[in-house]
Amino acid sequence: KMDEAAASYRRALEIKPDFAEAHNNLGNALQDLGKLDEAVSSYHKALTIKPDYADALNNLGIVLKERGHLDEAIASYLKALAIEPDFAEAHSNLGNVHLELGHLDEAFASHQKALTINPDYAEAHNSLGATLEELGRYDQAIASYEKALTFKPDYAEAHNNLGNAFKVLGKLDEAIASYLKALAIEPDFAEAHSNLGLALSELGKLEEAVASYRKALAIKPDFAEVHINLCDILQGLGKLEEAVASGYKALAIKPDYAEAHNNLGNALQDLGKLDEAVASYHKALAIKPDYTKAHYNLGNAHQELGRLDEAVASYHKALAIKPDYAEAHNNLGNALHDLGKLDEAAASYHKALAIKPDYAEAHNNFGHFQLLTGDFQDGWENYSWRWKKKDTALCPRDYKEPFWDGSGLEGKTIFIYPEQGLGDTIHFVRYMTLVAAQGGRVVLEVPAKLETLFRDIDGVESFVVAGNLPPPFDCHAPLLDLPGLLNTTLETIPSQESYLTVASELVEKWADRLGPWEHFRIGIVWAGNPILKTDRDRSMDPSHFLPLTEIPRVSVYSLQFGKDGEAYKVFGARVTDIGPDLTPFTEAAAAIMNLDLVVTVDTSLAHLAGALGCPVWTLLPFIPDWRWMLDRDDSPWYPTMRLFRQEKRGEWEGVIERVCRALTDRIERAQV
Numbered sequence: 001k002m003d004e005a006a007a008s009y010r011r012a013l014e015i016k017p018d019f020a021e022a023h024n025n026l027g028n029a030l031q032d033l034g035k036l037d038e039a040v041s042s043y044h045k046a047l048t049i050k051p052d053y054a055d056a057l058n059n060l061g062i063v064l065k066e067r068g069h070l071d072e073a074i075a076s077y078l079k080a081l082a083i084e085p086d087f088a089e090a091h092s093n094l095g096n097v098h099l100e101l102g103h104l105d106e107a108f109a110s111h112q113k114a115l116t117i118n119p120d121y122a123e124a125h126n127s128l129g130a131t132l133e134e135l136g137r138y139d140q141a142i143a144s145y146e147k148a149l150t151f152k153p154d155y156a157e158a159h160n161n162l163g164n165a166f167k168v169l170g171k172l173d174e175a176i177a178s179y180l181k182a183l184a185i186e187p188d189f190a191e192a193h194s195n196l197g198l199a200l201s202e203l204g205k206l207e208e209a210v211a212s213y214r215k216a217l218a219i220k221p222d223f224a225e226v227h228i229n230l231c232d233i234l235q236g237l238g239k240l241e242e243a244v245a246s247g248y249k250a251l252a253i254k255p256d257y258a259e260a261h262n263n264l265g266n267a268l269q270d271l272g273k274l275d276e277a278v279a280s281y282h283k284a285l286a287i288k289p290d291y292t293k294a295h296y297n298l299g300n301a302h303q304e305l306g307r308l309d310e311a312v313a314s315y316h317k318a319l320a321i322k323p324d325y326a327e328a329h330n331n332l333g334n335a336l337h338d339l340g341k342l343d344e345a346a347a348s349y350h351k352a353l354a355i356k357p358d359y360a361e362a363h364n365n366f367g368h369f370q371l372l373t374g375d376f377q378d379g380w381e382n383y384s385w386r387w388k389k390k391d392t393a394l395c396p397r398d399y400k401e402p403f404w405d406g407s408g409l410e411g412k413t414i415f416i417y418p419e420q421g422l423g424d425t426i427h428f429v430r431y432m433t434l435v436a437a438q439g440g441r442v443v444l445e446v447p448a449k450l451e452t453l454f455r456d457i458d459g460v461e462s463f464v465v466a467g468n469l470p471p472p473f474d475c476h477a478p479l480l481d482l483p484g485l486l487n488t489t490l491e492t493i494p495s496q497e498s499y500l501t502v503a504s505e506l507v508e509k510w511a512d513r514l515g516p517w518e519h520f521r522i523g524i525v526w527a528g529n530p531i532l533k534t535d536r537d538r539s540m541d542p543s544h545f546l547p548l549t550e551i552p553r554v555s556v557y558s559l560q561f562g563k564d565g566e567a568y569k570v571f572g573a574r575v576t577d578i579g580p581d582l583t584p585f586t587e588a589a590a591a592i593m594n595l596d597l598v599v600t601v602d603t604s605l606a607h608l609a610g611a612l613g614c615p616v617w618t619l620l621p622f623i624p625d626w627r628w629m630l631d632r633d634d635s636p637w638y639p640t641m642r643l644f645r646q647e648k649r650g651e652w653e654g655v656i657e658r659v660c661r662a663l664t665d666r667i668e669r670a671q672v
Contacts, residue, residue: 005029020050024059031063039063054084058093065097073097088118092127099131107131122152126161133165141165156186160195167199175199190220194229201233209233224254228263235267243267258288262297269301277301292322296331303335306536306650311335326356334365338537338623340649345369360388371626379626380484394419397476404477406485409440415473417445418466419480421529422585423604425450426611427627427637430499431482432459443470453585456501493636498613506590514557514594520667522548523559523592524575525600537621537650538602542570544652547660548599549574553667557595559588559605597666599659602628610638617642617659622649 009026013019027042043060046053061076077094080087095110111128114121129144145162148155163178179196182189197212213230216223227250234243247264250257265280281298284291299314315332318325333348346369352362367382387396397417404414414435418425425447436442436459445464446454454463464470477485488494514521527539542560549556549571558567558577567577582588588605589612592598598609598616602625609616618641620628628635628643635641642662644655 002029002032006033018049020046020053020056023049024053024056027056027059027063031059031066036063036067040067052083054080054087054090057083058087058090061090061093061097065093065100070097070101086117088114088121088124091117092121092124095124095131096127099127099134102134104131104135108135120151122148122155122158125151126155126158129158129161129165133161133168138165138169142169154185156182156189156192159185160189160192163192163195163199167195167202172199172203176203188219190216190223190226193219194223194226197226197229197233201229201236206233206237210237222253224250224257224260227253228257228260231260231263231267235263235270240267240271244271256287258284258291258294261287262291262294265294265297265301269297269304274301274305278305290321292318292325292328295321296325296328299328299331299335303331303338304533308335308339308649312339324355326352326359326362329355330359330362330365333362333369337365337369338649340623342369342373358388360385360390364389368626372623372629374490374629376483376489377487380488384481384484397478399476401473402475403481404475404485406487407438409435409438409475412440412474413443413472414440415443415445415464415470415476416479416482417476418447419478421604422447422449423602423607424480426500426604426607428479428482429454429457430494430496430611431479431486432457434486434494435459435477435482436461440474443473445470449584451584453500453502453589457499490636495637495639497639498611500589500608500611502586502589502593502612506586507593510587510590510594514591517594519553519555520663520670521555521557521595521597522663523557523595523598523600523605524548525559525561525598525603525605527560527563528601528603529562534625537623538625540601540619540652542566544656545599546571547656548663551660551664551667554663557591559591559598559600561605597663599663606641607638610635610641613640615640615642617644617662619652619655619659620645622646622651 006026006029009022009029012022013026016022023042023046027039027046030039030042040060040063043056043063046056050056057076057080061073061080064073064076074094074097077090077097080090091110091114095107095114098107098110108131111124111131114124115128118124125144125148129141129148132141132144142162142165145158145165148158152158159178159182163175163182166175166178176196176199179192179199182192183196186192193212193216197209197216200209200212210230210233213226213233216226227246231243231246231250234246244264244267247260247267250260251264254260261280261284265277265284268280269277278298278301281294281301284294288294295314295318299311299318302311302314312332312335315328315335318328319332329348329352333345333352336348337345349362349366349369352359353366356362363382363385367379367385370379370382386394416435432442432444441461442459443462443464444460445466447466451463451465462471524545526542526545528535548554556575558575558579559582560567560579561582564580567575567579578591582591585608589608592609592612592614596615598605598614599619600606600616601619606616606618616638620643624645627637633643635643644659646652647654
């Protein structure tokens with residue numbers, strides 16, 4: 001009842017204005033009421049009456065510290081200690097100011113003096129623990145917090161601080177137990193709720209972390225740090241709109257909060273609002289120019305926008321501040337790779353792995369680089385690290401049966417299953433005959449869209465449609481692990497002319513639909529799955545295909561999936577759109593069998609045409625997917641495929657010009 005206490009002290013002072021103790025106690029009451037300026041005035045009055053009043057000098061120091069006047073606070077504590085050298089509380093309070101100023105040795109000495117005077121001073125043990133923590137002496141800090149709790153078991157702040165020390169040491173269960181003890185004593189301890197949320201987040205208990213953060217904000221709505229931590233967690237949960245809202249709340253409270261601008265940028269980037277994310281990162285860097293993570297995140301946003309030179313510059317800035325930043329070396333490698341600066345990219349991946357040898361993302365990216373450049377022996381091994389990557393949709397299947405190690409399968413059943421897209425599945429299903437040659441029975445899981453197309457594949461004893469349980473098996477392997485397990489080299493790629501077939505009656509159905517074969521028939525595809533980040537580079541605007549439609553004696557058919565109506569909008573009657581009728585894939589396969597040529601960007605239909613043994617020209621970006629390698633116009637995977645590559649990043653016009661010349665030559669030769 002501080003208001004009543006203040007009123008009582010004022011009545012006492014009306015009776016006796018020179019009552020120094022009453023002025024001091026009134027200052028204490030005003031301090032508890034948050035009336036800091038009035039508290040300072042009361043302490044000064046007490047000291048005017050009684051200049052050697054050590055208690056008033058100590059209390060004045062407390063208020064000055066709270067107001068941020070740290071040098072004045074130190075002066076006040078030193079005056080108190082000059083009067084009363086064994087004033088343990090003043091030594092401890094002086095230590096707290098030194099701690100806030102980063103004067104760690106002075107802070108340590110002050111808390112030690114306090115404890116020499118009063119060994120069972122719980123608050124000094126707690127403050128000494130905080131100082132030891134700043135000094136990086138975490139085990140000693142824990143011992144100090146535990147001593148504080150020995151003398152004062154219901155000391156919520158010490159339980160909270162003990163939890164923080166445990167958390168730094170990675171002892172998250174102990175940290176959580178400490179935070180819960182703090183909250184049992186003081187349920188409205190907002191900082192303990194916040195710290196509990198951080199620990200739960202590190203344990204991956206994201207929903208529980210969100211609940212802790214929301215409790216902290218119910219107690220302290222203007223807790224900017226919690227708003228931004230909540231932003232981070234909500235982003236991880238995929239609740240991106242809520243994450244963005246939390247980021248903006250943090251900034252409404254604390255506009256110059258660099259970390260909030262950075263985390264808001266992360267959420268905006270995940271929402272696909274890349275330009276807004278870039279603006280947020282720039283704001284973070286305007287406030288804190290040496291903010292390594294913001295430089296790194298800005299690089300990521302530039303890379304996703306295709307601004308590779310800007311991305312490289314941002315990663316270099318991050319690395320100038322933090323040379324051992326493995327993630328920045330890795331992503332710098334990715335940007336340099338996409339720019340075609342392959343030697344520099346390889347050097348960046350090597351640096352990332354030298355710093356962090358078990359860095360799965362860097363191993364996987366370097367594996368892509370090695371496969372692209374023809375180093376299959378090492379490439380498959382690094383490519384297999386994809387299973388250990390964080391933040392990926394790929395997840396190893398948790399069967400009790402072992403992964404296949406590539407050894408003989410005599411008398412055993414092996415279960416093979418796809419892991420990535422339909423194109424990858426078509427591409428690598430060729431390995432079934434090689435797996436069967438190891439002496440075992442092959443059970444293959446197939447996506448429903450490919451079920452009928454794969455029905456007659458050699459080497460497979462039985463099929464399981466994705467989503468259904470397989471029969472009993474002895475071992476298992478993902479489809480894209482097979483090349484590595486079977487030690488595939490450039491020379492031993494199983495590149496048979498064709499390995500998929502289509503029922504003759506379905507081919508005849510499409511022959512009837514397309515009618516008399518009067519001109520050279522071409523099927524075109526200009527876009528892949530837009531969900532994939534790499535689609536920006538591999539897909540093109542359909543208008544680039546217009547020159548093909550102007551070549552004489554050519555009939556052009558759109559095989560494009562998922563873009564109903566776009567073919568007519570761009571090409572009009574010059575292109576026949578059969579794309580909407582090409583599902584399931586057997587329909588697409590039968591249609592392709594009735595064409596002379598497929599001209600496509602890097603999509604599943606390129607793999608389908610190649611697997612059928614049909615002529616296919618695949619149009620590739622400047623730096624393509626690893627399987628198409630570099631500096632060659634044929635594919636070691638598909639004998640009937642020809643590759644047309646961008647000579648300059650993002651430039652499709654030259655590709656189409658070369659396709660048109662090659663197509664014209666082919667038609668003319670066919671007519672001779």
